[in-house]
Amino acid sequence: MSQNWIKIYSTSQLHKAEIVRAVLKDHDISTTEMNKMDSMHIHLTVGEIEIFVDQENVIRATHLITKHDL
Secondary structure, eight states: OOOEEEEEEEESSSHHHHHHHHHHTTTTTTTEEEEEOGGGGGGOSSSSSEEEEEEHHHHHHHHHHTTTOO
């Protein structure tokens, strides 16, 4: 992963991560995701899904997440 990617959001719920990514995409903010959930035990919700954005978009992205109460 590039040095310029900053983690701005993490959750154990896949649908919340997808909503955050969709909101950021609607505002032309590129994201990348790191899924640390154990696929063998998905029902246990072990691990997190982390959303990263380029460091130049961190302030805009965190503002959008807060504004939309995500």
